[in-house]
Amino acid sequence: METLTHILNGFTVAMQPINLWYTFLGVFMGTIIGVLPGIGPSAGIALLIPITYGMNPTSALIMMAGIYYGAKYGGSTTAILIRTPGEASSVMTSIDGYEMAKRGRAGAALAVSAIGSFIAGTIGVVGLTLFAVPLTSVALKFGPAEYFTLMLFAMTAVSTLTGKSPAKGVIATILGLMIATIGIDLQSGQARYTMGIPEFQDGVGFVVVVVGLFAMAEVLRGLEGIFCGTSAEAMKIKGKLWLTREEWRRSIGPIWRGGVIGFIVGVLPGAGGTIASIMSYTTEKRLSKHSEEFGHGAIEGVAGPESANNSDTAGALVPLLTLGIPGGGATAVMLGAFIMYGVQPGPLLFQNRPDLVWGLINSMYIGNVMLVILNLPLIGLFVRLLYIPQGILYPMIVAISAIGAYAINGSVVDLWLILIFGVIGYIFDKVDIPVAPLVLSLVLGGMMEQSFRQAMTISGGDLKIFYGSGITVTLLVMSLISVLLPFIIPRLRSMGSKGDES
Amino acid sequence: MTDRIIFVCTLLLAGVYFWGTAQIPSLELGDPLGPKAFPRMLGVGLLIAAAMLLAEILRDRKKVKAGGEDSGALSWEPQHWVVVAAVGWTALYIALFEPLGYMLATLLYLLGLTGYFNRSRHLMNGLTCVLFVTISYFAFTKLLGVNLARGIIPF
Numbered sequence: 020m021e022t023l024t025h026i027l028n029g030f031t032v033a034m035q036p037i038n039l040w041y042t043f044l045g046v047f048m049g050t051i052i053g054v055l056p057g058i059g060p061s062a063g064i065a066l067l068i069p070i071t072y073g074m075n076p077t078s079a080l081i082m083m084a085g086i087y088y089g090a091k092y093g094g095s096t097t098a099i100l101i102r103t104p105g106e107a108s109s110v111m112t113s114i115d116g117y118e119m120a121k122r123g124r125a126g127a128a129l130a131v132s133a134i135g136s137f138i139a140g141t142i143g144v145v146g147l148t149l150f151a152v153p154l155t156s157v158a159l160k161f162g163p164a165e166y167f168t169l170m171l172f173a174m175t176a177v178s179t180l181t182g183k184s185p186a187k188g189v190i191a192t193i194l195g196l197m198i199a200t201i202g203i204d205l206q207s208g209q210a211r212y213t214m215g216i217p218e219f220q221d222g223v224g225f226v227v228v229v230v231g232l233f234a235m236a237e238v239l240r241g242l243e244g245i246f247c248g249t250s251a252e253a254m255k256i257k258g259k260l261w262l263t264r265e266e267w268r269r270s271i272g273p274i275w276r277g278g279v280i281g282f283i284v285g286v287l288p289g290a291g292g293t294i295a296s297i298m299s300y301t302t303e304k305r306l307s308k309h310s311e312e313f314g315h316g317a318i319e320g321v322a323g324p325e326s327a328n329n330s331d332t333a334g335a336l337v338p339l340l341t342l343g344i345p346g347g348g349a350t351a352v353m354l355g356a357f358i359m360y361g362v363q364p365g366p367l368l369f370q371n372r373p374d375l376v377w378g379l380i381n382s383m384y385i386g387n388v389m390l391v392i393l394n395l396p397l398i399g400l401f402v403r404l405l406y407i408p409q410g411i412l413y414p415m416i417v418a419i420s421a422i423g424a425y426a427i428n429g430s431v432v433d434l435w436l437i438l439i440f441g442v443i444g445y446i447f448d449k450v451d452i453p454v455a456p457l458v459l460s461l462v463l464g465g466m467m468e469q470s471f472r473q474a475m476t477i478s479g480g481d482l483k484i485f486y487g488s489g490i491t492v493t494l495l496v497m498s499l500i501s502v503l504l505p506f507i508i509p510r511l512r513s514m515g516s517k518g519d520e521s
Numbered sequence: 522m523t524d525r526i527i528f529v530c531t532l533l534l535a536g537v538y539f540w541g542t543a544q545i546p547s548l549e550l551g552d553p554l555g556p557k558a559f560p561r562m563l564g565v566g567l568l569i570a571a572a573m574l575l576a577e578i579l580r581d582r583k584k585v586k587a588g589g590e591d592s593g594a595l596s597w598e599p600q601h602w603v604v605v606a607a608v609g610w611t612a613l614y615i616a617l618f619e620p621l622g623y624m625l626a627t628l629l630y631l632l633g634l635t636g637y638f639n640r641s642r643h644l645m646n647g648l649t650c651v652l653f654v655t656i657s658y659f660a661f662t663k664l665l666g667v668n669l670a671r672g673i674i675p676f
Binding site for chain 1: 523541554555560566570574577603607608611614627635637640642649654657661665
């Protein structure tokens with residue numbers, strides 16, 4: 020009953036004019052960020068943190084969440100019109116979406132993306148509303164040892180499931196943890212790895228790392244693309260921005276299934292929107308009566324994955340809000356934003372700040388309605404952004420990044436860090452080292468070390484504390500499984516194919 | 522080849538990190554683990570990751586021998602010089618950010634990049650850059666209260 024009151028109060032918070040304005044601003048910027056190459060949601064949110072410092076945390080977080088899920092809507096536009104996914108998770112949409120656009124059905128592809136995103140996004144928020152409270156009661160039982168093992172699970176899952184090589188994922192994760200150890204150690208007061216640079220005493224800020232790895236690296240890749248002449252031209256929208264009865268009939272199933280798949284995948288750490296959309300695509304291809312159309316403009320191939328990657332964002336907020344532990348790169352940046360505003364997500368937040376949590380969750384219902392309006396009648400406005408010459412766009416992204424980074428401390432050191440991490444991000448991309456695990460472990464690193472040391476202090480230096488409770492053992496086993504999975508699956512596949520041959 | 526370079530870099534990094542950990546002064550009072558224990562675990566973790574990478578390199582080599590594709594080869598292409606030049610130009614921008622101030626440094630930086638990457642549209646580039654720099658400077662410093670380097674410009 021009390022929870023219901025909190026949920027209803029949350030609507031009052033979300034409907035306040037100021038919060039409606041920030042919801043709009045968030046989803047509007049999210050759509051732009053999704054459409055434009057260069058700044059993704061992670062870098063977009065990170066850049067806003069120093070600029071919005073001192074704002075009311077509820078409004079600021081509502082705006083940042085808006086950017087996070089709004090970018091998924093915008094990402095599909097570029098996927099359909101120029102076959103370049105604006106966001107990684109739109110990669111499946113670019114296959115059939117672009118084919119539909121070539122056949123003059125760009126309007127239908129954009130419409131089904133927006134409608135599917137709206138329905139599935141709402142399914143995701145309903146799931147988030149339903150699952151958040153039961154999970155917080157489990158999370159209240161967590162001590163330092165449980166938190167340490169939970170973070171270990173999140174990191175192992177992300178490091179082995181993103182990217183092509185599990186070893187490179189683990190290298191990225193440990194690099195992130197190492198960067199997190201730079202600065203004054205909170206418990207002993209000792210400076211670690213500061214290399215005599217005074218700015219490093221407070222540690223390397225995650226904002227500069229994220230902006231460097233995501234925005235600066237993307238700019239370098241983009242400039243390289245312009246030089247090679249590989250940057251694509253946008254197609255014109257042809258046809259009505261609506262679906263025929265037949266298209267509608269074929270889309271509704273994939274939208275619902277995609278919504279459910281996306282939410283479940285989103286809750287799990289490591290998987291994320293890209294895997295959710297691939298899973299939805301393969302499911303639809305398997306279930307479809309005309310699977311031969313997939314890859315040649317099947318509307319199911321747009322409806323399913325687009326829905327899945329939108330409900331995934333709501334799913335990904337479940338562990339972030341209830342446990343305080345993100346399961347991927349973008350939610351790690353969100354956690355960083357929460358912490359910067361002095362808000363610690365987790366079970367206690369639901370008790371202490373129900374207005375903030377439910378205001379934030381409920382703003383997502385409203386944000387999804389705003390997004391469907393922005394992305395259907397107003398889509399033409401956003402498409403114009405695609406005609407901005409990239410030779411102008413990319414340099415400006417560097418200038419915007421410089422403003423955001425300089426705003427943190429007023430120090431040029433942060434600008435150098437952006438450039439260094441930009442180069443690192445560019446090289447990592449070329450050699451297939453994923454950057455999401457690095458960001459996740461950088462944000463969680465400090466907390467992970469603290470919980471490890473607290474647990475060891477409680478146990479008097481006995482490691483037994485990490486396998487002393489049902490929760491820790493389960494989490495350790497799950498971590499072990501996530502490490503072994505990439506090695507086991509190819510074995511099973513090769514055994515299966517040998518079995519088929521014989 | 523690329524993976525082998527990553528392997529060597531990982532080992533080097535682990536070495537440097539272990540050395541850095543040894544430099545942290547120890548005052549382990551009231552904290553049984555002290556500031557060095559967690560970093561030591563990370564160093565070991567990085568060595569384990571390097572071992573995992575070595576296992577992958579060996580596995581891939583077997584695949585290549587069995588007629589598979591060698592995915593690890595990266596070569597130096599002309600476009601990489603463009604990236605090097607862009608990084609150098611950005612480094613110059615950062616070096617001049619405080620001495621010249623945000624407006625002037627950014628204007629020069631943008632004019633340089635747009636002049637090369639959006640060629641033969643000098644008027645449009647120039648106008649866009651001037652507008653962008655002016656609007657962004659005043660919007661961020663006056664409206665949002667963000668501190669940006671003033672440099673040699675008096676306002």
